[in-house]
Amino acid sequence: MRRGETLAGWLxxxxxxxxxxxxxxLPTVAAVTxxxxxxELGEWPPNWIGTENFxxxxxxxxxxxxxxxxxxxxxxxxxxxxxxxxxxxxxxESAARGRAFFRAVFFLPVVSLTVAMAAAWQYLLHPTIGPxxxxxxxxxxxxxxxxxxxxxxxxxxxxxxxWEAVGFNMVLFMAGLTAxxxxxxxxxxxxxxxxxxxxxxxxxxxxLGPTTLFVVTISLIRSVRVFDTVAxxxxxxxxxxxxxxLYTMYTEGFTYLRLGYSAAITLVFLVIVLGLMLLQTRxxxxxxxxx
Amino acid sequence: xxxxxxxxxxxxPALAGAQTATEITVxxxxxxxxxxxxxxxxAEFARREPNIRINFVTTLNYxxxxxxxxxxxxxxxxxxxxxxxxxxxxxxxxxxxxxDVMPMLRAEGxxxxxxxxxxxxxxxxxxxxxCALAYAASNPICYYNADLVRRAGGDPNAMPTDWAxxxxxxxxIKALGGGTEGMHYAWSGDDxxxxxxxxxxGGRMLTPDERDVAFAGAExxxxxxxxxxxxxxxxxxxxxxxxxQQAFAAGRLGMFFWTTAAxxxxxxxxxxxxxxxxxxxxxxNAQLGRLPTGGAAGxxxxxxxxKREAAWKxxxxxxxxxxxxxxxxxxxYVPTNQLxxxxxxxxxxxxxxxxxxxxxxxxxxxxxxxYAFPGANSVRVTQTMVDQQSRIVQQQATPExxxxxxxxxxxxLLPRPRG
Numbered sequence: 239m240r241r242g243e244t245l246a247g248w249l250x251x252x253x254x255x256x257x258x259x260x261x262x263x264l265p266t267v268a269a270v271t272x273x274x275x276x277x278e279l280g281e282w283p284p285n286w287i288g289t290e291n292f293x294x295x296x297x298x299x300x301x302x303x304x305x306x307x308x309x310x311x312x313x314x315x316x317x318x319x320x321x322x323x324x325x326x327x328x329x330x331e332s333a334a335r336g337r338a339f340f341r342a343v344f345f346l347p348v349v350s351l352t353v354a355m356a357a358a359w360q361y362l363l364h365p366t367i368g369p370x371x372x373x374x375x376x377x378x379x380x381x382x383x384x385x386x387x388x389x390x391x392x393x394x395x396x397x398x399x400x401w402e403a404v405g406f407n408m409v410l411f412m413a414g415l416t417a418x419x420x421x422x423x424x425x426x427x428x429x430x431x432x433x434x435x436x437x438x439x440x441x442x443x444x445x446l447g448p449t450t451l452f453v454v455t456i457s458l459i460r461s462v463r464v465f466d467t468v469a470x471x472x473x474x475x476x477x478x479x480x481x482x483x484l485y486t487m488y489t490e491g492f493t494y495l496r497l498g499y500s501a502a503i504t505l506v507f508l509v510i511v512l513g514l515m516l517l518q519t520r521x522x523x524x525x526x527x528x529x
Numbered sequence: 530x531x532x533x534x535x536x537x538x539x540x541x542p543a544l545a546g547a548q549t550a551t552e553i554t555v556x557x558x559x560x561x562x563x564x565x566x567x568x569x570x571x572a573e574f575a576r577r578e579p580n581i582r583i584n585f586v587t588t589l590n591y592x593x594x595x596x597x598x599x600x601x602x603x604x605x606x607x608x609x610x611x612x613x614x615x616x617x618x619x620x621x622x623x624x625x626x627x628x629d630v631m632p633m634l635r636a637e638g639x640x641x642x643x644x645x646x647x648x649x650x651x652x653x654x655x656x657x658x659x660c661a662l663a664y665a666a667s668n669p670i671c672y673y674n675a676d677l678v679r680r681a682g683g684d685p686n687a688m689p690t691d692w693a694x695x696x697x698x699x700x701x702i703k704a705l706g707g708g709t710e711g712m713h714y715a716w717s718g719d720d721x722x723x724x725x726x727x728x729x730x731g732g733r734m735l736t737p738d739e740r741d742v743a744f745a746g747a748e749x750x751x752x753x754x755x756x757x758x759x760x761x762x763x764x765x766x767x768x769x770x771x772x773x774q775q776a777f778a779a780g781r782l783g784m785f786f787w788t789t790a791a792x793x794x795x796x797x798x799x800x801x802x803x804x805x806x807x808x809x810x811x812x813x814n815a816q817l818g819r820l821p822t823g824g825a826a827g828x829x830x831x832x833x834x835x836k837r838e839a840a841w842k843x844x845x846x847x848x849x850x851x852x853x854x855x856x857x858x859x860x861x862y863v864p865t866n867q868l869x870x871x872x873x874x875x876x877x878x879x880x881x882x883x884x885x886x887x888x889x890x891x892x893x894x895x896x897x898x899x900y901a902f903p904g905a906n907s908v909r910v911t912q913t914m915v916d917q918q919s920r921i922v923q924q925q926a927t928p929e930x931x932x933x934x935x936x937x938x939x940x941x942l943l944p945r946p947r948g
Binding site for chain 1: 592596599600602603620624626707708709710717766767768769771772775776779781782905906908909912915916917919920922923925
């Protein structure tokens, strides 16, 4: 009987196990293996070169720029989209009317196709025919070349990133807010928390802990993953000013055909994402108050 | 899937009599630009070779086309004939994927007599052999907005022929104000437009033995200084190529210097917004100046003899006088077959009716192959050149500094001599 149950258990997990093996584990192992070779598309067989790819990365100006840009991008997008999402959620929660409307408006960027939205942004930020610079000209300001200037390109992309992520975070925070019983806030008001800020600081914020933890993690990972807008709008330019990790990985592998080096960058990316997840779950989990 | 459907036909040749049907897979890039031309050629080809069936595979651009063939070459090559960008052919020749087509061409007769001029053959001659046949050729031209030129006091019928006059006109158009830009030189895509400036000065990319850079001298400095003057004297803004093209179509950009291949697309974008004209590139050096040739060439990859034969027939037809004529009529490219140029029965009528298409054809005599860098880093070299030029366009460095950095970086990426 028990043996039959065990067998059934194995059989039932078999499809999922096979899928995991074929679609996740094997490709990952293959990518990790490739990272230690000099494999180039069209050149077979590859040679085992040990950690040479990683040594090259260390001195590669392109990779260093790309790494730095990704850090800057994440440092702008993650905090702003978390705070923005929280602010919007609180505002909409407290609104008397039009909740559904505003929720939909801010959620739209999340459900729309990034590539299509990138085209819309390209038009909005167009230096000569775009509405943004046309508006600036009305006030006599010569607008910058948003997406083609070294100084502005990363900020422009980060702004688009925030715009895209803020609605997603808002919905997550709203879900968290509805889980907080109204009585708690009322009780706090009775106990002397007179201002809205006090009630937020003492009741809402601590109870939102688990939600915030999740939102922060997902925002960090999502912004490390930035690719579409770069590929569509700037292609890493000008002069690598908007090169980010995933885009570098893509160009190294598929434009320069160096799949080995590209796999090594993938590995670095994987370590960063795993590291973020570990950091979040291990370190912050202990400090979050679960109500 | 289509291949499988063709199998029964291959297996029972007796039923079809003496002839057997062969199915081949043909790849080309940029269907937006090329689809009409290949469809027209395939329709005509089907009438002559009813037993060859063509299965088209397309990729969005040349880059993805290159990836497709390289990926297949590493696993299982199902494409029998692939049309690739001129600057990628060298890579396929060096990696042993492209085949020598010269024996097959010679078997049909003297190449020059069939319209394959030495100039056009040279466009696809890499790795010491004829690795492809030119299908469509292009060179850079000047697209201009005749309305803006007139408003700025210029004469659209007598455009400046040198850069000094062009830059002055650009500055006047920009001075019209309201967000109007004078000119854009499409430097940002790859090394192609830079090579137009370098070849225009009579320069070259590498030394004849390809061991060292040859652009670090006076010609290269002249090219970068000209780019610098476009910004300083011509008022060229730091636009991406896409942004410039959009501004041009919207009637906010006076002159746009880019490939003639974009002609049909530009005409469609512009519509009736303004009067579109095309003109030759301003002359830098009348004696030594040359222009680079862009475009695509058909590369034979089939290994199966029957498919190889069929693929060759299609390649031969697509590059014949008749194929070239269909290609020209359906794109903005320059004819590659000399017979189509020399014999008036092919294209004379078309050019009379479409004068905008004539510009590039007039420049064909000074066009030379698009230089393809040797070795594994060939694509990276072109990106390095683009990155360096952006420092000039953004006025972050002088042409002298950029030239030195560019030379140093390209030297580092060249293959090191062995032994």
